[in-house]
Each structure stands twice: as C-alpha cells, then as structure tokens.
Amino acid sequence: MTKNSAALLCGTLFGLGLSISQMSNPDKVLAFLNVTGNWDASLVLVMVGALVTLTIAQHFILKRPQPVCDTEFHLPKTDNSIDSRLILGAAIFGIGWGLVGFCPGAVLAALGDGKLEPFLFTLALGAGMMLFSWFHSKK
Amino acid sequence: MENFTPYSAFFGGCLIGLSAALLLYFNGRIAGISGMIAGAFDVKNNENHWRLFFLGGLIISAAVFSHFFQSSPATYSRSTLLLIVSGILVGYGTRLGNGCTSGHAVCGLARFSKRSAAATVTFMAIAMLTVYITRHLLGVSI
DSSP states (O other), X not given: OOHXXXXXXXXHHHHXXXXXXXXXXHHHHHHHHOTTSSOOTHHHHHHHHHHHHHHHHHHHHTTSSSOTTSSSOOOOSOTTOOOHHHHHHHHXXXXXXXXXXXXXXXXXXXXXXXXXHHHHXXXXXXXXXXXXXXXXHHO | OTTOOHHHHHHHHHHHHHHHHHHHHHHOOOOOHHHHHHHHTOTTSGGGHHHXXXXXXXXXXXXXXXXXXXXXXXXXXXXXXXXXXXXXXXXXXXXXXXXXXXXXXXXXXXXXOHHHHHHHHXXXXXXXXXXXXXXXXXXXOO
C-alpha cells in the first residue's frame, strides 16, 4: 500500500459514508440544523457512528511507533489552545453552512448529482480559501 | 421526526470513522476535508499528492453511489448569489478556524481536543441560529 493508494481507498470510504448517511444532501443537513422546526436528528447518529469507530480504532493505531506509509503521525499540537481566530473562523463557517447546508466534504460528495448548485458552491469555496491565503500572506 | 433515518446515518457514520482511522493508520494523517482541499492545490509539493487521491476517491465514489441509488435527491433551488456568498464564507471560515465538520467535529472530537470541541460547538450553534433567523424570523425557505 502506498500513500496515494491508501488515500484513494480512504476517500472512497468517506464518499460512500457521506452518500449512505445522506449527508451529501443539503436538505437533510438543514433539517438537522432546523431545531425549532421539523427536526431530523440523523446527523447526530452519523457523528456517533464516526466517533465510536474512530475513537476505538485510534486507540490501537496510536500505539504503533509510526504509520504504515510514513515516519510519523501528523497530529495537531495545539489541541488545548482556544483563540479568537478559531472561534471567528468557526462562526463564519457556521453562517455559510446554515445558509445552504453544504460543508466542504458534503459538497464534494454532491458534485456527482450533476447539478449546477454543488459545482458553484465548490468554486466559491475555493475562492474563499484563496481569499484567505491572499489576506494572510500580505501580513 | 418522520424524516429521521437512524440506521443509514449510523452505518454511513461508521464508514466515515473507518476512513479516518485507515488514513491515520496508513498515512498518519487527519481526515480533514477543508485542509485537504486547501493543500491539494499546492501540486508542486509531492507530499500533497495523496490529498488529490483522497478527494478524487470521495468525489467518484459518491457520484457512483448517487448514480445507482439516489434515494432522496436534494431540491436544488438556491439562488446563485446565495451559493456564492455561502461558499466564500465556508471556504474562508474553515481556513481561519483550521477545520470543518470532518476535521473538528469528527477527527478532533475523537482525540478529545478542546480546540475542536470549541470550534464544533461554535459552528453548530451559529449554523442553527442562521437557520432559525432565515426560516423562522425572515420566513424564507432557502
């Protein structure tokens, strides 16, 4: 297994997971966010399934000295630092997510619907990221 | 809650968790989609090619699935302006906050990261508030 073939396998599983759980459907996500309306708790079950699987598997994986295809685990070292930049970024993301129901993974999984909406959103998402790099490289 | 689909949601969630676990096992990497999208365009760096393979696998498998079993297609009636504005907000916000639903709400919470917990609570609360304001106060169904 090489890094690229492992990533291809993992991406395939991730895409199937998003499709089977219907998280690629923005209406389904908005129905979860609509807590005072006809609430759909499905997203909670998606998170429970993902968290239970990953937390248990990770417990064993991180006992290894290194991953199979790399020399070290690339984990964030800032897990305990909460700053205003994090909260502001999460809030801006929350507004965009609440407006249409697409997050970055879901919109990529929705591209295959062959409709214009996910495609436009993906382009705008890329533009937002470029805007960020542009602002932050000037400082 | 007649639209609640607990079994497919739980099973799909397990696949997402398995994907993140295998990516950590093989490549030692976090399955954060927004970070992968941002890193994937830096193609001159060979270290980044795995990101394109992951994203390619995600897009293709979801497309094949929806081609064969499109159980509940989305309505897709959002305006172009709304899609562009919200796409820019999601792209900018996930870079500023170093992650999205996958990186913070799945991978971060699985590591019991306080930082990811704070981000997850923030974006969920703000997204719920956004839906409340647009649907219930402004009365627009978007």
